[in-house]
Amino acid sequence: MEEVGRNMTLIEYKNDIVIIDAGFQFREDSTPGIDYILPNTKYLEDRKDKIRGIIITHGHLDHVGGIPYILPRLGNPPIYSRNLTTVLIKKRQEEFPHLPPLDIRVVEKEERVKLGDLTAEFFAVTHTIPDAMGVIIGTPYGDIVATGDLKLDHKDGVPSEDEEGRFKTFEKRKVLLLMSDSTNVERPGFSIPEWLVQENINKIIKETHGRLVVAAFSSLLERAINIIQTVERVGKKIAVDGRSMKTNVEVAKQLGLLKEDKTIIPIDGIENYPPGQVVVLATGSQGEEFSALMRISDKRHKHVQIKKGDTVLLSSSIVPGNERSVQKLKDNLSRQGARIIHYQTSDVHSSGHANRDESAWIISHIKPMFFMPMHGYHYMLTVHADIAASTGIPRENIIVPDNGMVLEIADEGKTFYARPERAPAGLMMVDGFSIGDMQDVVIRDRQALATDGMFVIIAILDTRAGTVKKSPDIISRGFVYLRESQDLLHQARIIASKTIERSAAGARPINFDLVKDDVTDAVGKFLFQKTNKHPIVIPVIIGV
Helix, strand or coil: CCCCCCCCCEECCCCCEEEECCCEECCCCCCCCCCCEEEHHHHHHHHHHHEEECCCCCCCHHCCCCCHHHHHHHHHCCCEEEEHHHHHHHHHHCCCCCCCCCCCCCCCCCCEEECEEEEEEEEEEEECCCEEEEEEEEEECCEEEECCCCCCCCCCCCEHHHHHHHHHHHHHHCCCCEEEEEECCCCCCCCCCHHHHHHHHHHHHHHHHCCCEEEECCCHHHHHHHHHHHHHHCCCEEEEEEEEHHHHHHHHHHHHCCCCCEEEEEEHHHCCHHHEEEEEEECCCCCCCCCCCHHHCCCCCCCCCCCCCCCEEECCCCCCCHHHHHHHHHHHHHHCCCEEEEEECCCCCCCCCCCCCHHHHHHHHHCEEEEEEEECCCCHHHHHHHHHHHHHCCCHHHHHCCCCCCEEEEECCCEEEEEECCCCCCCCCEECCCCEECCHHHHHHHHHHHHEEEEEEEEEEEEECEEEEEEEEEEEECCHHHCCCCHHHHHHHHHHHHHHHHHCCCCCCCCHHHHHHHHHHHHHHHHHHHHHHCEEEEEEECCC
């Protein structure tokens, strides 16, 4: 509820718990070296016998990525998801062969599933991946609706007949609570419809005379399918590069969304065709270090080298925090002669999340008694709460949540409030094979190393005499440039030697842990006085 990612919400009624989504979040600047950040599932682990199922709204990693890490901790409850989402979950699970098989049950829109005393129904929503759905949890006092990620299919701000039909069903329902996607609510009006993006990309594919490289998120499966189909229609050839893009294209073939044909060629075969006949669909629109497009821009790609006359289409927006990487990517490509098209110069990307006016339209058609914004940073949730109030929902019926907050609908559906107790919400991190919140000390050390570096002191201690043999050696990384800091190092050696000898004096046997602690404190204070930095001081004392 306080970030974009690791989406997971639970609904509890008496002895039944239903979970919606189980995503992860990619690491941030504050978590160096971490692979992923997971939802904190401690509350659920203590109540795993009450879990009746996990409903997955769609196949993006911020909604499914946590499944291999989380489900074994919850007793592997059944998963309910639509067809494409199910295939994507199973495909990713192949990377974890040591885990028990998942219990996945395919559901479709308008289907109804009983989960203890609760029920779940599903409705299709528009997003950037097929088979996205919203969820209606039926309770004895009314419905709880979770939209998942969504936007509206529209033309000039008028939703399509399909959208009107989907949301018309809510006219006959008593919706207690709406939990709705907040990711794009800061943006005014309606989002750019996907059909317009596809029209523009189709035109670029058709009219580009040289070689065309298209970079997009591999998760934008509908867009990837459309690009491949357009290439086929205009009689060109397309090569797919990047592990995740190849995987998703294979999934699309498996489901019949793409047919097997000769339009797709291997990446090592593109030189066999005239430049104007070749399109490359690749990952790397965010400048990720090892992505296909980044390797192309750095001239590290085995089969693709940018030439004058090539066009690069970046069919994505810039994820906050990636601005410098994307700028470096564009600079390198343009130095090699590429013409670059991106979302700021042409409508070649559309977000999968509703803008302000779309969000208001959705709320006004579902007509909930209570409202809780979800999926976004706190400010986004606050903006969404204001939108809900503008549609006529009383302010006292709206709660902007934090992670771990427990909200209760009480008095048979008449009141809505935040309980004083909270569920555990500390960061759960995946670090290699380790999962948990016990990484705080490790993270602090990594942050210190990134900020102030390390300072290692290696000393040999004569255990009989209690004296240091020869001057200690010093290794410094990321702290100061040694050749220009000889006076500082000389004083640090003297302080280290004196501290070791003072701590070891009269001790038989010598307590090496105590000696190391004293050296760490003394040298650390000295370095801070001289440099105003706090490097990690590591004393290595060898007794002889």
